[in-house]
Amino acid sequence: MSGDPSALLDQPFGSFSALVSAWGECNGDQPALYDGQTTLSWRDTADRVERIAARLQADGLQRGQAVAILGTSSVNYALVYMAAIRAGGCAAPLTTSASPDQLRGMAADSGAIHLFIDRAKLTELGDFKLPISGQIVLDEELDAFMAAPGTKAAAFEPDDKDPFNIIYSSGTTGIPKGIVHSHGMRWRQVTFRAAQNYGQSSRALLSTPLYSNTTLVTFLPTMFSGGYVSIMGKFDAQKWLERAQAERITHTMLVPVQYRRLMQFPQFDDYDLSSLRYKFCTSAPFPADLKAEVLARMPGGLVEYYGMTEGGVSCILMAHEHPDKLHTVGQPAPGHGLKVIDENLNEVAPGVAGELVGRSNVMMLGYKNQPEKTREGYWTDPTDGSIWQRMGDVGRIDAEGFVELVGRTKDVIISGGFNIFPIDLETELAKDDRVVEAAVVGIPSDQWGETPVGFVVLKPGVGEDALDDIRAVANSRLGKTQRVSALYAIDEMPRSHIGKLLKTDLREIAQAK
Incomplete structure (x- = not known):
């Protein structure tokens, strides 16, 4: 198309694939994707999306059918994600932290006939097979899989209700549920955020996995606004700071535990982050004191x-x-x-x-x-x-x-007939200067039905002999029905790949103690 492709985002509904193609023409040799090893221009990105989509269609991909992706986030991962949508199917990224049985359940539930899996995950699974016949090694076979250079996929005009992606929930037990998002839902979400914060000059750094909705909150509006996306396969505070400085990053999505690790990094203030325009956070509770520190120290x-x-x-x-x-x-x-x-x-x-x-x-x-x-x-x-x-x-x-x-709702502790909200107890424990982080869970009690048990990460140099005093100080500020019955030190809070606190794990530890 001629003119500015961002005008397409002003429409009530439109085609994401048309946006990728238009930005490919408009931005040409400008960088679109980078993962620490591979850099792709916008022209190459649009071409590869078309060629992967064309091959998916040639293999019999049906309208709305899932394309499964499993592995560490990378440029190739992002290409397959967008190509699945361009081909008229939907992207079904599978959770890398899931157990083999959960992966088997997700793969079967998705109905995919293609699985793009990276070599590391394939090696990890060993002889364990997933029920998808067409498997392509994402970091080795993608070039050979895609159609010949210059090939265009058959036209696909999305309907508002066509599935765009399936996000599998991060449940800790059983087979995660597949949450289906439509083209219409994503269009409304992306265009709202693009109008608020994003544009062609956006340079986003992503360090959460592409199978998570968290990451898509920034990935999708950056790409479809014609910006640049830098992908980290795994978060590391020093490497994040190095890339943010070197690449003049303007936008980033981080979960609270990542913000905390950045704030705790000894050389944080030595890095030039002046290009940052917006920092985003979602997916887990973001303590007020941590927000205040991020506001004070990050542009x-x-x-x-x-x-x-x-x-x-x-x-x-x-x-x-x-x-x-x-x-x-x-x-x-x-x-x-x-x-x-x-x-x-x-x-x-x-x-x-x-x-x-x-x-x-x-x-x-x-x-x-x-x-x-x-x-x-x-x-x-x-x-x-x-x-x-x-x-x-x-x-x-x-x-x-x-x-x-x-x-x-599932974490509310009912003790002696009273509802206890863990956040009230966690807030009091976290106020202590000796505590880095606190979490509270309920465990069964013969006397009260349930009783609150706390866990804290202690600051360096603070020993476990301080636990009784930390608990006593917090309990002195809490109501009689709220008091923490036991307090344990833990080196690190158990978390999912996107930083969600796994209270199920804490309950198991508390009951074992």
């Missing part, structure tokens, strides 16, 4: 997103504009609705804590092959019959519409 705006991969409500905290609201996750995005309900599924009064339910135009199509699970995740407003997504979090809304999270 550019700090934006926290709260929401579910399934959709529902998205909240946005422009932390640099609201330094007095760092204990919240911000306000619902424009056009998004949020309500708070009690255990009987009735709406509660403003300021009262309860389960959050949200509604917006960026909700999933549903869980793949699991209609009953899809229905379980919804709340129906009795006043008008509208469908709302149950967010799985307990929270309250203040007088200005800012949302404060209190905890996960």
Whole structure:
């Protein structure tokens, strides 16, 4: 096309594939993708996406059919992701941290006939086979797989309801559910964020995996705005700082544990990060004190997103504009609705804590092959019959519409008939100068039903003999029904690949103790 391709983002709905092609023509030799080894120009990116898509179509890929991808994030991973969509299918990135049995379940659930897997993951699986007949080694066979240079894929004009991707939930047990996002949902999400923060000059550094919705929050609007994406296969604080400085990064998505590691890196202040315009965070609780430190020490705006991969409500905290609201996750995005309900599924009064339910135009199509699970995740407003997504979090809304999270519904501790929200206990423990990080879980108790048990990461030089005093100080500031019954030191909190705290693991440790 002639003119500025970003004009396409002003349309109510459009084709992501048309954007890639248009940016390929417009940006030509400008860099589009880099992973530490391979650099691709926009022209080469658009060409390879077309050639991979053409081969997928030649192999019989059907409209809406999944293309599975498994491995460490890379340039080739990103190409296959976009090519699956260009071919009329949908991208189905599989979680690398999943067990072999979980991977088998996800692969079967996806319905894919192609699996792009990197050599490292293939070696790790050994003789274990996944139920997908067409397997391509992502970092060795992609060039041979794709169609001849200059080949164009057959036209595909997406419908609003066509599946764009399947994100498999990060469940700790059983087979993760496949969350299906539509082209329409992604178009609305990408164009909103592109209008807010992104453009052709954006240079994004990604250090969370491409199988995660977290990463897509920055990857998709950067690519479809004609920007540059730098991919790290694994996060390392020093390497992140080196690349951010050398590549003049303007945008980045980091999870809270990554921000903490950067803040703790001894030479952090020696690096020039002046090119940063926006830093983003999502996926895990972001402590107010850590937000404050990031604001003080890293250039550019700090934006926290709260929401579910399934959709529902998205909240946005422009932390640099609201330094007095760092204990919240911000306000619902424009056009998004949020309500708070009690255990009987009735709406509660403003300021009262309860389960959050949200509604917006960026909700999933549903869980793949699991209609009953899809229905379980919804709340129906009795006043008008509208469908709302149950967010799985307990929270309250203040007088200005800012949302404060209190905890996960599944993590609420019921002790002696009282509801205890772990975040209240964690906040008190974390106030102690001897503590780096704190987490609280409930374990079974014959006397109380459940009782709170705490875990802390201690600062260097602080010994475990301080634990009793740390617990006593925190308990002195808590109500009688909230007090921590036991406190243990742990070297590092157990987390998923995208930084989610694994409280299931902590409960197992607590019960073993």
